[in-house]
Amino acid sequence: MRGINANQVFRNALRSFRNRNALVFGVLVFCLYVAPLRAAEISLQHTPLYKPEPHDSTIRIQANDFARNIARIQVRVTNGQMTDCSAGGQRPSSTIPCREKAKTQTHECQIAPPEPSASCSAKIGLGDNALVSYAATVVFEDGSKESSKTITYSGGKPAINMIARPIYWHTDLLTSSLKNKIDLALYPDDDYQGDYALFAADVSRIVAGALFNNQQEFSKNWTANRQHFNLWAGPEGADASDKCQTINLDKVKTVQMHMNGNVILHKDDWGTDCSTLGLGESSSSATVHHKGYNQRGSPDGDWVLVHEGAHLLFGLADEYDNVTSSNSRSTPKNLFTSLSACEQAALQLGLSKSTCKELSQTNGIWRIDEGKKETMREADDDSDFFNSSRAATLHRFQACENGACY
Numbered sequence: 001m002r003g004i005n006a007n008q009v010f011r012n013a014l015r016s017f018r019n020r021n022a023l024v025f026g027v028l029v030f031c032l033y034v035a036p037l038r039a040a041e042i043s044l045q046h047t048p049l050y051k052p053e054p055h056d057s058t059i060r061i062q063a064n065d066f067a068r069n070i071a072r073i074q075v076r077v078t079n080g081q082m083t084d085c086s087a088g089g090q091r092p093s094s095t096i097p098c099r100e101k102a103k104t105q106t107h108e109c110q111i112a113p114p115e116p117s118a119s120c121s122a123k124i125g126l127g128d129n130a131l132v133s134y135a136a137t138v139v140f141e142d143g144s145k146e147s148s149k150t151i152t153y154s155g156g157k158p159a160i161n162m163i164a165r166p167i168y169w170h171t172d173l174l175t176s177s178l179k180n181k182i183d184l185a186l187y188p189d190d191d192y193q194g195d196y197a198l199f200a201a202d203v204s205r206i207v208a209g210a211l212f213n214n215q216q217e218f219s220k221n222w223t224a225n226r227q228h229f230n231l232w233a234g235p236e237g238a239d240a241s242d243k244c245q246t247i248n249l250d251k252v253k254t255v256q257m258h259m260n261g262n263v264i265l266h267k268d269d270w271g272t273d274c275s276t277l278g279l280g281e282s283s284s285s286a287t288v289h290h291k292g293y294n295q296r297g298s299p300d301g302d303w304v305l306v307h308e309g310a311h312l313l314f315g316l317a318d319e320y321d322n323v324t325s326s327n328s329r330s331t332p333k334n335l336f337t338s339l340s341a342c343e344q345a346a347l348q349l350g351l352s353k354s355t356c357k358e359l360s361q362t363n364g365i366w367r368i369d370e371g372k373k374e375t376m377r378e379a380d381d382d383s384d385f386f387n388s389s390r391a392a393t394l395h396r397f398q399a400c401e402n403g404a405c406y
Contacts, residue, residue, distance in 0.1 A: 040070075041064040046151070053157060056123055058122070065140070068141065069114035070114055070141070075108070075135075077122060077124055079124060081099065082130065095255045128158075131166075150171050151168060168229070168231040183229075184259065185233070185255060189239060192266075217383060220384065228405065239264070260282070260405070260406065261312040263305065265288050273286070274286065275309075275312045319377040330392035331396075339366055351368060351387060356369070
């Protein structure tokens with residue numbers, strides 16, 4: 001990075017990220033409208049997603065364009081030490097990390113002959129307490145360029161325990177000033193008994209299955225909208241029990257307070273996971289078994305994360321037959337207290353009134369049922385969000401696009 005202080009750039013992004021209540025002033029721009037070319041698709045991923053010990057990390061860029069051939073892909077990687085922002089005594093310590101001693105390198109892949117679809121990988125070694133940012137620039141055969149957003153992640157054992165460890169954190173300067181990301185943190189339950197490496201391996205597997213997975217139906221909604229999520233690993237100290245009888249995040253509250261949703265990952269087979277119905281509140285919490293329903297069948301913990309996360313982040317209610325309350329907080333709601341309300345919602349979604357069905361074991365609670373496997377109703381890898389629940393997730397993602405997820 002020539003002529004740029006990588007540490008300062010990162011601190012500026014961090015300052016913008018923290019200023020979640022800042023006013024954003026519009027700038028009036030006069031321009032001549034020109035129909036834009038369709039932007040290239042640039043996908044960024046690193047593996048492993050999170051590993052709290054020294055390891056080799058592989059960054060992979062996949063680029064696709066419908067009109068131009070790709071000649072080169074450049075990957076800019078900045079690697080430094082994760083801190084709590086208190087170095088030099090100029091700022092108070094923080095659980096959202098800063099970085100110091102950063103160095104930037106550029107890796108380049110030549111695509112010969114140029115093609116409309118290409119990939120590029122860069123391997124870097126991570127020691128303890130590492131904080132890495134990367135972004136890609138795609139250079140086309142005609143000389144034009146497009147750049148990706150910047151992703152930041154951590155690796156190795158952190159030097160400070162009470163700190164949020166980014167798994168997949170968007171740290172772009174121009175977008176981080178708005179509340180336009182859904183911040184989701186996962187913490188180990190005390191039943192991991194101090195085995196944080198196992199927790200991290202479980203987190204990486206579950207997050208990959210929920211947000212980096214186009215192969216199964218249940219995960220396609222979140223995977224297609226991954227750009228709206230920031231994902232974090234929290235420190236030890238959380239504790240929960242079956243059916244949310246107890247959820248205690250007091251020991252990790254300095255991390256919890258920055259999040260829109262908090263998930264406690266546990267090993268013990270309780271029988272039932274659960275979640276509060278949240279809409280971005282830092283108090284929103286859920287539990288997820290690290291192997292999902294595998295001890296009792298299928299699906300795995302990634303499906304459970306998507307299902308419980310739908311309660312936690314989108315306010316969606318369960319659609320099971322034994323539901324006794326239409327407590328949906330989503331927009332639009334996915335449960336209704338009258339047939340007429342359900343029919344009106346169905347019509348607004350372009351569906352027939354006949355899709356409204358009463359839950360069989362309740363009195364006067366209705367859902368829209370197209371005869372498809374609905375994630376809020378069926379524990380199945382082939383399930384997905386449909387009708388009102390799909391509209392609710394897309395409403396929230398569109399709010400993120402508009403600048404404020406909540």
